[in-house]
Amino acid sequence: MNSKIPALIAEKLQIAEQQVLNTLLLLDDGATVPFISRYRKERTGGLDEVKILDISDEYKRLLDMEKRKETIVSTIEEQGKMTDELRDKIETTWSATELEDIYLPYKPKRRTRAQIAREKGLEPLAGILMSQRRPDVERAAERYLSDDVPAVDEALAGARDIIAEWVNENTTARNIVRNVFEREAVISSRVIKGKEKEGDKYRDYFEAGEPLRRISSHRLLAMRRGETEGFLRVDISPDEEHALERLCKYFVKAADDSGVQVRMAVTDSYKRLLKPSIETEFAALSKEKADMEAIHIFEENLRQLLLSPPLGQKRILGIDPGFRTGCKVVCLDEQGNLLHNETIYPHPPQNDRSGAMRKIAHLVEQFNIQAIAVGNGTAGRETEQFVQNIRYDRKVQIFSVSESGASIYSASKTAREEFPQYDVTVRGAVSLGRRLMDPLAELVKIDPKSIGVGQYQHDVNQTLLKHALDRTVELCVNRVGVNVNTASKYLLTYVSGVGSVLAQNIVNYRAEQGMFRSRRSLLKVPKMGAKSFEQSAGFLRIQGADNPLDNSAVHPESYDVVERMAKDLNCSVSDLLVDEALRKKVVLERYITETTGLPTLQDILTELGKPGRDPRETIKVFEFDPSVKTLSDLREGMILPGIITNITKFGAFVDMGIKESGLVHISQMTDRFVSDPTEIVSLHQHVTVKVLEVDESRKRVSLSMIV
Numbered sequence: 001m002n003s004k005i006p007a008l009i010a011e012k013l014q015i016a017e018q019q020v021l022n023t024l025l026l027l028d029d030g031a032t033v034p035f036i037s038r039y040r041k042e043r044t045g046g047l048d049e050v051k052i053l054d055i056s057d058e059y060k061r062l063l064d065m066e067k068r069k070e071t072i073v074s075t076i077e078e079q080g081k082m083t084d085e086l087r088d089k090i091e092t093t094w095s096a097t098e099l100e101d102i103y104l105p106y107k108p109k110r111r112t113r114a115q116i117a118r119e120k121g122l123e124p125l126a127g128i129l130m131s132q133r134r135p136d137v138e139r140a141a142e143r144y145l146s147d148d149v150p151a152v153d154e155a156l157a158g159a160r161d162i163i164a165e166w167v168n169e170n171t172t173a174r175n176i177v178r179n180v181f182e183r184e185a186v187i188s189s190r191v192i193k194g195k196e197k198e199g200d201k202y203r204d205y206f207e208a209g210e211p212l213r214r215i216s217s218h219r220l221l222a223m224r225r226g227e228t229e230g231f232l233r234v235d236i237s238p239d240e241e242h243a244l245e246r247l248c249k250y251f252v253k254a255a256d257d258s259g260v261q262v263r264m265a266v267t268d269s270y271k272r273l274l275k276p277s278i279e280t281e282f283a284a285l286s287k288e289k290a291d292m293e294a295i296h297i298f299e300e301n302l303r304q305l306l307l308s309p310p311l312g313q314k315r316i317l318g319i320d321p322g323f324r325t326g327c328k329v330v331c332l333d334e335q336g337n338l339l340h341n342e343t344i345y346p347h348p349p350q351n352d353r354s355g356a357m358r359k360i361a362h363l364v365e366q367f368n369i370q371a372i373a374v375g376n377g378t379a380g381r382e383t384e385q386f387v388q389n390i391r392y393d394r395k396v397q398i399f400s401v402s403e404s405g406a407s408i409y410s411a412s413k414t415a416r417e418e419f420p421q422y423d424v425t426v427r428g429a430v431s432l433g434r435r436l437m438d439p440l441a442e443l444v445k446i447d448p449k450s451i452g453v454g455q456y457q458h459d460v461n462q463t464l465l466k467h468a469l470d471r472t473v474e475l476c477v478n479r480v481g482v483n484v485n486t487a488s489k490y491l492l493t494y495v496s497g498v499g500s501v502l503a504q505n506i507v508n509y510r511a512e513q514g515m516f517r518s519r520r521s522l523l524k525v526p527k528m529g530a531k532s533f534e535q536s537a538g539f540l541r542i543q544g545a546d547n548p549l550d551n552s553a554v555h556p557e558s559y560d561v562v563e564r565m566a567k568d569l570n571c572s573v574s575d576l577l578v579d580e581a582l583r584k585k586v587v588l589e590r591y592i593t594e595t596t597g598l599p600t601l602q603d604i605l606t607e608l609g610k611p612g613r614d615p616r617e618t619i620k621v622f623e624f625d626p627s628v629k630t631l632s633d634l635r636e637g638m639i640l641p642g643i644i645t646n647i648t649k650f651g652a653f654v655d656m657g658i659k660e661s662g663l664v665h666i667s668q669m670t671d672r673f674v675s676d677p678t679e680i681v682s683l684h685q686h687v688t689v690k691v692l693e694v695d696e697s698r699k700r701v702s703l704s705m706i707v
Contacts, residue, residue, distance in 0.1 A: 001028070002066060008094055009058045019045040023055050032496040033471075034478035035535045039555050041599035049475055065096060072103045081106060097178075097281075098171075105169045114165035117158030120148045125155060126162035129261045132254035137261055160261060164269035167251060168277065176246050177270070177278045184238040185212040185282060189223045192233055199231030212236055212282065217290035217649050221456040224287060228459075236279045236286070244270055291460040293649060298465070299472045301453035301647050304683035306476040308439040309619035311399070314370040317363060318433025319387070320406075320425055321379035323347045328425040329360070331367040335486060336434045336441075338419070339367055341426050346386050347379055357390050365393050372396060373436035375428075377403040381629060381657050397621055401432045402645070404452030405443070414445045414490060436619075440480055444473055445490045453683065455648040477539075480615060481553060484522070484540040485515045497535025502527050516542055519550045541612055548574050552611035554604055561591050562604060576608050583608055622686055624657030631660050631696060638691040639707055644681050652681045654689055654703055662701035664689060669705050680705075 006024060010017040022043045026036050033056065037049045044052065069090055076082045086102070093099050117123070125144045134140045141155040149155045167173050188209035191199060196206070205223055226232035247266050252259050313334040320328040327347075331340040340363065346356035363369065374384045384400055409415050410427035419427050434442040448469035449457045457465060477494040484492070484506065492503035502525070509525045510516065519537050522528055538555035545551055549559055565586050566573045576582055588601040625640050627633065634656075642654035645661055652669070653661040664687075669680040681687070693702040 002062075004094075005059065005062050008062060009055055012058060013051070013054055015047070015051060015055070016045065019047060020055055023047060023052055024059055027056055027059070030531055030535070032474075032535055034475060034496045034539065038478075038553070038603075039538060039557075039600070041603070042595070042597040046599055053471065062094065065094065065099065068096075068099065072099070072106075075108070076103075076106045079106060101171045101174055112165060113158075113161040117161045120158055121146065122149065122155060122158040123162055126159040126166070129156075129159050129258050129265075130163055130166070132252075132256075132258040132262060134258055135254070135256035137257045156261060160265040160268060163262060163265035164273060167247070167266055167269035168273035172250065173247060173269075173274065174278065176250060177243055177274050178281075180238045180243045180246060181236070181278055181282050182213065184242065185236050186210065186238070187212045187215055187220065187223065187234065187236045187286070189226065189232045189234045192231060195231045199226065199229070202226040202231050205232055212286055215286075217293035218455055220286060220290045221294060221459045224290075225456065225459050236282055237275070240270075240275075243275070247274075288461070291464060294455045294457070294460050295465055295468045297647060297649055298449070298454035298457055299468050300678055301683050302448055302451065302469055302472050303476055305451060305453055306440045306443055306473065307480070307616050308684050309617045310438040310440070310614065311371055311397075311436050311619050312438075314437060315368050316371055316373055316433040316436055317360070317367070317369045318373045318401075318429045318431075318436070319383055320375050320403075320429035320432060321377065321383035323379050324349060325425075326350070327356075327379070327383055328429045329363065330426060330429040330433055331363055331369065332430065332433045332437075333367075336430075336437055338422075338426075338430055341422070341429070343425075347382055353386070356386070360387060361390050361392060364396055369396060370394075371436065372398045373401045373433045374398065375403040375406065375432045376400045376655065377406075378659075381624065385626070399436055399619070399621060400643075401435050402452075403428075403432065405446040405450045406431050408450040409446045412445070440476060440616075441488065441491050444477065444494055445488070448473060453646050455646075481539050481541050481612070484542055485510065495536050495539050497532045502532060516545075518542065518545055518547060519556055543612065548577055548611065552577075553607045554611075558596065558600065558604055561596060561601070562608070564591065577611055580609065620686070628657055630658055631694065631699060631701070633658070634691050634694045634701060636691055636693060640689055640691065642687050642689050642703075644683055644685045644687060647677050647681060647683060649677070652677050654687060656689070656701075660699050660701060662689065662691070662703040664703045664705050668692070668703065671706055 001024065006017050006021040009015070009024075010020045013020070022045075023036065026040060026043060031040065033049055033052050036044060037047065037052055041047075047055075073082065073087065073090060076086065089102055090099065093102065117126070122144055125141060128134050128140050129137060137156065138152050141152045141159070144155045145152070149158065186209050189205045189207075191202070191206040202222070205219075205226055208223070210219075223232060223234050227234045244267055247270060248263055251266050252263050254262075315334060316332045316336075318330045318332060322328070326343040326345040328343055329341065330338055333339055342359070344356035344359050345352045364372075372387055374380055374387060380400065380403070384398065387398055406428045407424070409431050410424040415424075415427040415431075419430065431442055443451060449465060474494045474496070477491065478496050482491055482495055489500070489503040489507045492498055492506055493500045495503075498506070505526045505528070506522070513524075516522060519540065519542060522537065522540065523533055534557070538553055541552075542550040547559070549556075549562060554562060562573055562576065566576050568590070569576070569582055569585055571579070571582055583605060586605060588598060588605065591601055592598060622643060623641070628638075628640060640656050642656045642662070644652050645655045646653040651663050651665040653663055655661055664681075666674055666677050669677060674680055687705055688707055689703040689705055690707045691701065692704050695701070
């Protein structure tokens with residue numbers, strides 16, 4: 001590790017250098033972010049997951065820059081142009097932009113106009129003009145006439161081409177233009193002639209423009225998507241006169257003909273080289289910023305979705321609704337195993353409502369069903385109302401469950417492996433039922449970007465998106481913890497230190513040897529080495545284990561601490577878990593050691609009070625307004641119940657029980673200024689909204705939470 005890296009990261013993130021160094025050493029040693037944040041607080045000074053991820057990301061960026069420096073140094077050395085001064089400049093810069101500016105004059109390039117002029121021997125003339133000490137430029141140019149350069153005008157033009165390239169490769173010039181772009185650049189979009197009808201969905205951007213530094217991420221991504229699809233032409237430009245004025249002030253030193261020549265070269269350089277280059281740079285930077293904003297929103301939505309309240313281990317009847325093809329019905333036991341499946345036809349065109357009612361009531365009785373999960377897609381609202389009208393022999397809770405991504409799962413390799421003998425409709429219904437039991441355990445089987453809680457997720461950098469979403473899933477899984485005796489291999493894969501191979505080995509070992517009775521027995525699983533065990537054990541739960549701590553977030557490395565606490569109080573570990581009065585007698589300072597500090601001891605004591613308890617909230621039943629079934633039922637001024645289904649930078653989408661979701665713009669969430677919708681709303685939050693406007697032609701509904 002470069003000794004400068006910890007200090008650079010510390011300065012950028014405003015974290016103490018020792019905290020950064022210790023975190024990097026843990027990461028380099030193979031420790032995962034969930035493990036470090038939960039079990040190594042003394043080493044990191046209590047850094048949370050977000051800070052540790054920031055350190056990890058910045059570390060990777062700096063390592064990538066070191067590799068880039070090596071490539072640049074090697075290229076310049078091959079050209080025989082490396083000097084001690086140049087090497088020092090490269091080694092001491094940690095700005096990617098500055099590094100590329102240093103490299104630009106040495107970067108292999110196509111045969112340029114400047115190169116052609118050099119081949120004609122015009123570089124000395126360019127130097128004379130650039131010095132601006134020879135007012136008679138034509139006489140100076142006559143000395144460079146040749147068979148290749150027969151006229152003075154051609155000599156001057158070639159010299160200007162060389163000067164234009166010098167200007168383009170000048171770091172100060174590039175920074176001048178960057179400064180103008182940063183302050184004044186406007187991003188504008190125009191519809192491509194003849195594409196008006198075909199690109200109607202981009203109507204808002206047919207003639208749009210706003211300052212680049214203020215444009216919202218969703219508008220920029222929409223413009224770029226329209227450009228990619230061939231409907232819009234997008235441009236980023238500052239005021240040209242101002243940019244040229246700044247450049248000429250720096251380069252033009254004489255008021256004679258030589259100054260005129262330099263001014264012409266500078267103008268050409270800006271229009272032909274500098275402006276396109278810096279525009280590309282700012283296009284990339286603005287896109288990257290918009291991507292990161294969109295990815296952050298997706299991460300937060302996904303986190304909230306994965307941590308949605310579970311119903312728990314109940315017997316579930318899952319229904320994947322449909323009209324013509326019927327409603328696929330499945331019955332699941334407490335572990336989510338499929339017990340029964342069939343199809344009912346309560347809706348048009350078959351309309352076998354009474355037969356379907358009898359069948360559902362019979363299945364509820366036969367399989368001791370405790371709750372019904374109804375998909376919220378096509379025919380979802382009608383099916384939910386249908387099952388609510390059935391008379392059951394017991395109390396049955398009915399829930400509407402999001403179908404987002406269910407079709408992706410049902411056709412996936414994962415679903416085929418789980419249910420090779422059933423078709424996609426059965427798999428989809430099973431997924432819906434399992435989502436009600438435990439959203440996290442089921443949704444980890446689906447590619448996160450297919451879950452449907454993002455903003456322009458197909459337009460952002462897919463590598464960054466996958467990395468961010470996979471990381472979010474990992475953090476959520478480890479926050480909740482996993483029952484090692486019931487978890488699928490897909491859920492186990494995300495446990496700290498496990499991965500896909502070890503996850504499969506755990507499942508195989510469980511199938512062959514029976515349920516795990518202790519965390520220590522995990523060491524018998526093939527490829528479960530000491531390091532993997534260290535990283536994963538605290539996140540794997542074993543209900544009914546011989547040692548009650550095995551069903552807690554207390555790490556095995558700290559069991560001896562808890563045992564000493566119990567011994568000092570003349571009680572058992574089990575007594576500590578159930579008796580709050582005993583826990584209050586624990587004096588944590590007595591158990592501080594070189595490796596176990598107060599932060600870890602406080603975590604241990606907190607966990608003893610809630611061993612194995614799910615940190616997620618309790619699920620609540622929700623009912624839509626029964627009088628609203630389609631878009632045409634909506635009227636301005638209506639007050640309706642709804643559920644937040646997606647959050648974006650500009651607002652939140654609300655399910656009101658109809659096919660179309662309504663939008664609560666960020667300005668309509670509360671009567672005060674809000675910069676981030678997540679300050680006010682969360683995914684699956686139950687809200688009351690007022691209908692502001694209904695646009696049936698565009699199928700858009702504007703809502704307000706200020707009621």
